Amino acid sequence: MKKNPQQRIEELRKLIKEHDYNYYILAQPTISDYEYDQLVNELIKLEKENPHLITPDSPTQRVGSDLTNVFNPVTHRVPMLSLSNTYSEEEMYDFDRRVKDGLPKNEKVEYVCELKIDGVSVSLRYKNGLLVTAATRGDGTTGEEITNNIKTIRSVPLSIRKPESKKLNLDDIEVRGEIYMEIEAFKKINEERELNGEKTFANPRNLTAGTIKLLDPQLVAKRPLKIFVYYLYSETDELTTHYENLKLLREMGFPVNQNYKLCKDIEEVMKFCNDWEDKRDTLPYEIDGVVVKVNSLKQQKILGNIAKSPRWAVAYKFKAKQAKTRLNKIVWQVGRTGTLTPVAELEPVFLAGSTISRATLHNIDEIKRKDIREGDVVIIEKGGDVIPKVVAVDLSQRPRNSQEVKLPSKCPVCNSNLFRPENEVAIYCENNLCPAQIKGRIEHFASRGAMDITGLGEALINLFVDLGYLKDYSDIYHLKEHKEELIQIERLGEKSVDNLLTSIEKSKEKPFDKVLFALGIRYVGAGVAKKIADHFRSIDALMNASEEEIESIHEIGPSISKSIRRFFSDNNNIKLIERLKKAGLKFKSEEVKIASDKLKGKSFVLTGTLSSMSREEAKEKIILLGGHVLSAVSKNTDFVVVGENPGSKFDNAQKLGIPILSEEEFLKMIE
Ligand code: IVH
Numbered sequence: 001m002k003k004n005p006q007q008r009i010e011e012l013r014k015l016i017k018e019h020d021y022n023y024y025i026l027a028q029p030t031i032s033d034y035e036y037d038q039l040v041n042e043l044i045k046l047e048k049e050n051p052h053l054i055t056p057d058s059p060t061q062r063v064g065s066d067l068t069n070v071f072n073p074v075t076h077r078v079p080m081l082s083l084s085n086t087y088s089e090e091e092m093y094d095f096d097r098r099v100k101d102g103l104p105k106n107e108k109v110e111y112v113c114e115l116k117i118d119g120v121s122v123s124l125r126y127k128n129g130l131l132v133t134a135a136t137r138g139d140g141t142t143g144e145e146i147t148n149n150i151k152t153i154r155s156v157p158l159s160i161r162k163p164e165s166k167k168l169n170l171d172d173i174e175v176r177g178e179i180y181m182e183i184e185a186f187k188k189i190n191e192e193r194e195l196n197g198e199k200t201f202a203n204p205r206n207l208t209a210g211t212i213k214l215l216d217p218q219l220v221a222k223r224p225l226k227i228f229v230y231y232l233y234s235e236t237d238e239l240t241t242h243y244e245n246l247k248l249l250r251e252m253g254f255p256v257n258q259n260y261k262l263c264k265d266i267e268e269v270m271k272f273c274n275d276w277e278d279k280r281d282t283l284p285y286e287i288d289g290v291v292v293k294v295n296s297l298k299q300q301k302i303l304g305n306i307a308k309s310p311r312w313a314v315a316y317k318f319k320a321k322q323a324k325t326r327l328n329k330i331v332w333q334v335g336r337t338g339t340l341t342p343v344a345e346l347e348p349v350f351l352a353g354s355t356i357s358r359a360t361l362h363n364i365d366e367i368k369r370k371d372i373r374e375g376d377v378v379i380i381e382k383g384g385d386v387i388p389k390v391v392a393v394d395l396s397q398r399p400r401n402s403q404e405v406k407l408p409s410k411c412p413v414c415n416s417n418l419f420r421p422e423n424e425v426a427i428y429c430e431n432n433l434c435p436a437q438i439k440g441r442i443e444h445f446a447s448r449g450a451m452d453i454t455g456l457g458e459a460l461i462n463l464f465v466d467l468g469y470l471k472d473y474s475d476i477y478h479l480k481e482h483k484e485e486l487i488q489i490e491r492l493g494e495k496s497v498d499n500l501l502t503s504i505e506k507s508k509e510k511p512f513d514k515v516l517f518a519l520g521i522r523y524v525g526a527g528v529a530k531k532i533a534d535h536f537r538s539i540d541a542l543m544n545a546s547e548e549e550i551e552s553i554h555e556i557g558p559s560i561s562k563s564i565r566r567f568f569s570d571n572n573n574i575k576l577i578e579r580l581k582k583a584g585l586k587f588k589s590e591e592v593k594i595a596s597d598k599l600k601g602k603s604f605v606l607t608g609t610l611s612s613m614s615r616e617e618a619k620e621k622i623i624l625l626g627g628h629v630l631s632a633v634s635k636n637t638d639f640v641v642v643g644e645n646p647g648s649k650f651d652n653a654q655k656l657g658i659p660i661l662s663e664e665e666f667l668k669m670i671e
Contacts, residue, residue, distance in 0.1 A: 005050050009058075012043040017159075019465060021253055024155040030112050056132050057158040062151050063221045070273045071144040071213075074135035075611065077174060078233055080123060081140060082308055083291065083315040089270055093293075095314045096266040099294060102303045102311060109294060113272040114260045116315055117228050118288040119180030120209045122150060124229075126173050129160050136212065137607055140308060141644055149212050152221035154180070155255045159596070163251040167493045169236045177229030177519040181208050182284045185224045188612050190354075196496075199457060203354060204286055230291070241295045262295060273316045280318065286352070289317040320381045323356075324394065325349040327378045330361065330405055332412045337441025337522055340408070340418065342367060344390055359388040359456065363425045367405050370503040375399045411436075432572075436528070439465050441520045445473040449526050450518035451507040455500040463489070472519075474576050476504055477583035512589045515580070521567045523560045531556060532564075539577060539587040554631075592623055599627030599670075603636065607650050608643030610663050621670050633658060641666045 134150035135143040186204040201207040294312040342361040377397040416431035513533035550561035640653035
């Protein structure tokens with residue numbers, strides 16, 4: 001007799017779940033990929049015919065077809081703490097001593113050592129066995145909801161298995177872990193992006209962080225993210241040790257990194273740390289240290305937390321990864337302001353997640369101090385996502401005929417004269433029209449923090465400048481007149497040209513302060529541009545302002561005001577601005593529409609994190625009601641709004657006797 005659809009659907013789900021467990025957790029598949037796909041396809045078909053039978057934990061529901069993320073704030077039931085770091089054996093012994101000092105005399109302490117996965121932490125909440133929310137760490141107290149993205153990760157169980165070894169109440173649990181990407185997958189994605197002219201990611205962690213915050217889960221599903229979980233939280237008091245918890249998590253169907261160890265003392269812990277520091281390169285994913293946790297949950301409770309990290313755990317961080325390679329050549333790069341920066345061209349080496357072929361050398365003094373020369377074998381280092389640097393030279397391998405590095409006498413790009421201002425180590429190319437400076441200025445104009453024109457990166461700008469389409473950044477807004485020619489350029493094509501032109505159009509909506517920043521006036525960074533835009537509110541007012549007037553703005557000094565005056569005294573710059581105005585860019589601040597005068601004339605200072613809104617939102621609300629927001633507390637401040645973990649502004653307010661508002665009181669006031 002044929003089974004009814006409901007029965008078969010349930011049976012299929014159970015089978016698929018079992019095979020997922022065999023594949024992702026035990027790494028022992030018992031059927032072929034083909035057979036597995038057959039099961040999934042049958043389930044999809046049956047669910048299509050019987051949509052009322054679809055449940056949220058069905059394996060077909062990993063990628064919803066029309067879901068997007070909204071990133072709602074999620075308050076963590078237990079704050080997501082971070083760990084304090086240690087870098088040496090000594091510090092580890094200190095940690096061991098502190099743990100023992102914090103516990104009743106002569107109590108035995110065991111530790112669990114785990115690999116510290118270099119990814120992004122996530123918290124998963126399961127109610128009645130079902131995954132209900134996944135959230136980022138955020139500030140530790142409140143994170144963002146990313147459930148739809150996390151569901152696409154196949155090794156994240158949508159529902160938990162009932163563990164056989166123990167009868168526990170697991171109706172409401174929280175599981176924490178690290179989302180990461182394997183090194184090979186990372187390399188592949190970066191290679192593809194490079195081919196498509198898209199920005200590449202610095203390391204697997206950045207790519208992971210970027211991916212879990214994508215709006216569209218369908219895109220997330222295409223990136224091979226993985227997870228290791230390392231923490232179980234449950235209200236039940238039946239749990240006793242972290243070691244047991246790790247075993248339990250695996251039984252429940254979670255991927256737990258199997259390279260963990262129960263250690264009876266700190267000596268054993270150190271051995272684990274040293275062994276893995278040597279072996280780290282044998283893993284297919286990145287680790288940046290070892291996490292050491294007190295095993296007994298009772299002892300963890302006694303030890304408790306200090307500020308943002310637990311007293312019962314610590315991270316032993318590995319030393320920055322180093323590699324040796326040959327420095328083939330030193331080239332001088334010309335930046336948008338004409339500064340010449342020495343860059344080392346290296347024999348490519350793979351180091352900490354990416355292939356490195358260049359490293360910055362900062363300036364000539366740095367080169368002299370380290371006595372770096374062309375042809376040397378050098379030691380390079382990369383810590384976190386910082387740009388690689390040359391730390392030392394292996395003098396034993398120096399070629400016999402090597403020569404000290406000399407400053408160039410002419411600009412390496414346009415052959416103009418160079419100058420070196422007194423008391424500065426930097427040297428500059430004098431020629432404002434030097435192609436390298438032009439390219440640098442356009443790159444800055446289009447960059448993320450400025451006009452944010454996606455798709456217009458370094459490579460394309462170089463190409464467009466060389467082909468004559470861009471002579472300065474105002475030409476960007478005339479690229480559309482050359483659309484047909486651009487499509488003909490090899491590797492561009494109609495679709496990418498369309499995308500580019502769309503993002504160029506979109507950039508016209510950028511507010512005045514971003515436009516001002518994009519102009520690339522020396523010393524006018526994003527923060528300064530915002531202050532100036534807020535004060536003058538239009539480019540015309542700024543152009544007519546004297547140095548004194550500019551300096552009257554809080555924290556704006558003479559070097560900035562002189563640089564601004566110099567910029568506007570150049571006729572070419574005035575013409576540039578005229579062209580940008582014609583293109584439709586915003587050279588005026590938006591009028592702020594005051595909704596009421598409830599807070600008229602009142603000044604506020606904000607400190608700490610608010611749980612119901614971001615600081616920017618709070619600021620907007622205050623302005624909308626006629627008040628204003630200051631950055632520092634003074635006698636003239638009317639109110640100080642205090643959120644979680646306030647800074648020194650809170651202390652100052654108390655000292656000066658300024659009225660203090662809790663978040664709740666503030667919300668009442670702006671209701
Ligand atoms: S335990 C209170 N275990 O490292 C317990 N963290 O700086 C806190 N991490 O935010 C976390 N591997 O993102 C723990 N095996 C592991 C870990 C791990 C990576 C990350 C995690 C955490 C950060 C701590």
